[in-house]
Amino acid sequence: MLRDWRSELNRFLILIAATAVVGLLTGNLTLLLLLAVVGYLAHTFYQLYRLYSWLYHLSDAMQTELPEATGIWGNIFDGIYRLQRRERDAANYLKNILNKAQESSAALEMAVVMINHKGNLEWWNRAAEKLLGFRAGDDRQQPVTNLLREPRFFEYFDGGRYNEPLNIPSPVNKNVVLEFQITSFGEGDRLMLVRDVTQMHKLEMMRKDFVGNVSHELRTPITVINGYLEALLDHKDSFPPRWAKPLEQMSQQGQRMENIVRDLLTLTRLETQSLPKQLDRVDVGGLLREIGGEAGQVFADKGHEYTVELDGEYLLQGSLSELYSAVSNLTFNAAKYTPANGKITLKASLAPNGIDIEVADNGPGIEEQHIPRLTERFYRVDESRSTETGGTGLGLAIVKHVLVRHGAKLEILSQPGKGSRFICHFPAERLLPVSA
Ligand code: ADP
Numbered sequence: 145m146l147r148d149w150r151s152e153l154n155r156f157l158i159l160i161a162a163t164a165v166v167g168l169l170t171g172n173l174t175l176l177l178l179l180a181v182v183g184y185l186a187h188t189f190y191q192l193y194r195l196y197s198w199l200y201h202l203s204d205a206m207q208t209e210l211p212e213a214t215g216i217w218g219n220i221f222d223g224i225y226r227l228q229r230r231e232r233d234a235a236n237y238l239k240n241i242l243n244k245a246q247e248s249s250a251a252l253e254m255a256v257v258m259i260n261h262k263g264n265l266e267w268w269n270r271a272a273e274k275l276l277g278f279r280a281g282d283d284r285q286q287p288v289t290n291l292l293r294e295p296r297f298f299e300y301f302d303g304g305r306y307n308e309p310l311n312i313p314s315p316v317n318k319n320v321v322l323e324f325q326i327t328s329f330g331e332g333d334r335l336m337l338v339r340d341v342t343q344m345h346k347l348e349m350m351r352k353d354f355v356g357n358v359s360h361e362l363r364t365p366i367t368v369i370n371g372y373l374e375a376l377l378d379h380k381d382s383f384p385p386r387w388a389k390p391l392e393q394m395s396q397q398g399q400r401m402e403n404i405v406r407d408l409l410t411l412t413r414l415e416t417q418s419l420p421k422q423l424d425r426v427d428v429g430g431l432l433r434e435i436g437g438e439a440g441q442v443f444a445d446k447g448h449e450y451t452v453e454l455d456g457e458y459l460l461q462g463s464l465s466e467l468y469s470a471v472s473n474l475t476f477n478a479a480k481y482t483p484a485n486g487k488i489t490l491k492a493s494l495a496p497n498g499i500d501i502e503v504a505d506n507g508p509g510i511e512e513q514h515i516p517r518l519t520e521r522f523y524r525v526d527e528s529r530s531t532e533t534g535g536t537g538l539g540l541a542i543v544k545h546v547l548v549r550h551g552a553k554l555e556i557l558s559q560p561g562k563g564s565r566f567i568c569h570f571p572a573e574r575l576l577p578v579s580a
Contacts, residue, residue, distance in 0.1 A: 152216040156184060191217040199224070254339045261332030263287050263301070275338055277316040288336075291315070300324065311341060321345040356412035359405045366405060370398040400534060407538035410469065411521070414545040424464040425576055428501065429454050431464075432490040435472045439488070443479040446486070453491040458499055459576040462550045470546040473539040474503040474566045480535065482507030482563075498552075498572040506563040515556050519544040543568075550574060 163180035167173030194211045198221070210225045212218070246269075249256045255272035259265060264285045265278065272278050276292065283291060289298055292315055300310040306326045314320040323341040326334050373395040380388050429452070436450040460467065471490070478488045482505045491502040510518070514525045522537040540554075543566075547554050551571045558564035 257336040259334040359408040426460040428458040428492045455493045466546045470543045478505035501568045504565040509560040510558040
């Protein structure tokens, strides 16, 4: 670059020097020098004019060859042209990517919808027109809640808690079930992905029905068998002594089967029926005292100490029988798994976002790797210990379902040797004012 400048400067100096020599020889120094400078200026202006008209007609210039020039002007033209070409290549590259992104999302079976910070539709793919009935052109910039009027969608969209997807019937066809998943990005923009989950929904319904039906069908035969076993055990003295142990084991396993069937039926009911419209006003203190007392009676032989701690009087809006079942499952687990003479605490306290109900024990505790899986059906930390205690492996699954139905969450804090804490976080919306 510097070399070009230098040669341009040299060219100018040579022109001036040559003109000066000729001027001195002919005696017209001033005139010739003036002519040389004006000539150089004219050349410079001419090149400037070419550059200007080339840049001015830029769109033509893209297609036409760049003007030919020598020296520094040639370099300037080349430089500008190169910059121009680089920019054009970058723009083409981006256009290509954008086209590909649009083509691939248009080909997706899943609806992709972009919603701006005002909640208005910005862009959607072809699948969105099929699944959600959006019309190209007409619906652009329409509020999404004007087009999807289902109240549950309204709640989901406005609630802003998008970690779980929402399943609702399609606005176009009530027989189609759609799964909505929203992700926030940018400054208040949202990306909504919607897919048809009708088939999965049907399979899930079939699974629930099947488990429900099997449990229901098994209930009567098991009750009959258990009834006869009980009667036989009542007369065990009339049997040869070697029958005593098998009869007792049959009765124990029969009882376990009855418990499993009972818990499976409870789970099916929790999964298939929504919370009753008419909810109870549950007195939390009363509930904890009653469950503590009942656990004390059922596990009287273990000699545990039960404490109820309350930092106030609370009324929860919910289903009394379900909340009773959840808290008693936690308390009975604490009583079952804690060795004799343990300490079990049932606690209710105000939390920043609602109220916490906690069941704590000073039992064996649970290793960290098991904690996330405890609420899975039939998951047990120690198969032998659980069977020994008559567990079904369904208790915590029931607790989780009851809590989800009440908008609450279960937190499990435990370490081996340091006891366990099962905390149910209920949202403030569930709390009712306690009248004086
Ligand atoms: P189960 O009917 O076997 O008790 P749950 O679903 O109620 O089934 O509990 C799952 C597993 O969690 C139990 O098998 C047990 O290993 C563990 N568990 C539950 N509560 C406690 C507790 N308070 N202390 C120690 N382990 C517990």
